[in-house]
Amino acid sequence: MIDLYKLHWSHYVEKVRWALDFKRLAWRGIEVVAFTKQEMQRFDCSKTVPLIHDNATGVAMSDSSPIIRYLEETYPEPTLLSADPDERAAVWQWMLTLDSTLGLNTRRLAYSQIIMECPQALPTLFLPNVLGGVFARPGLRVLAAPILGAMLVRRFRFDRNRIDRVYEQLETQLLPIAARLERDGFLVGGRFTAADLTLASLLRPLRVVPHFRDHPRLQSLFAWQAQLFDAHGREATFAYEDIIRVQRERCGTMRGRVGWLTPDALEAAAPTASETLQVARNDQHHVDSWSLPLGLPGYLKLRWFSGVGRVRYAPAALHGVG
């Protein structure tokens, strides 16, 4: 039995859940409290989720791609990598690159979207079990939302999305990937590997970001993703997708017009240089009770002056995408 320490909606966790299911391994999920991570303190690896503890071997480790590599080495069949060494290396580089770029940027934009449109979803996601779920109740939710929002802004710097050119970087990364999949069907070797699993999982948060969800040249990519989810029995939507869809249906609009994203701006965005990675990068900044209030101006800026304007809500063309 493998214990998987998780936050249910995390796209990095979904990578590992998918790999465990693909390999038909027995596992049980342990939901952690994101702020204390008390449940993981006894392990001496980094305290991010996913973290696994394999009761059969005693191994405990975090970081989704090394976890998948460990699963592959310990439980080789069915394989998620490749017997061919060149393909294996290519899959590994795709995984680390996507973890270090796509996964960070999609997380940034999805949280930004939630803060812009329905910050009251944050207590539901982060505090469902704290003090018997009291913060997820309607009255306290309204009070807890800005505090959680400020904390997340401090941790991930959503107030810098424009300066850091997050939309531009994502678009220039995804367009060639979409074209490649249209041509080849899979990222490496013409068959499903951990590279595809990584891409499909880490792309999930973008399904709440209208600029990408409705992008005419990315529809084939979301269709590819939906097809994989269906073929592998993955959840069609995550809780935050449903929460934001309900909110949009209620108010009839969504934050979808990225004001500064002109064709010229996109043209000028340099594609990210591809380097050989040994480990995945992360973008979390330390937050404590002293620095938390510093997140409030960024939170308010994101809520009211993000530069991402309202457009009329229309459900996405694709089945399963809100």
Ligand SMILES: N[C@@H](CCC(=O)N[C@@H](CS)C(=O)NCC(=O)O)C(=O)O
């Ligand atoms: N590169 C890591 C990223 C893991 C990561 O950033 N996990 C987030 C959840 S999406 C986390 O543990 N967040 C808790 C925190 O921010 O303290 C991986 O692939 O597992």
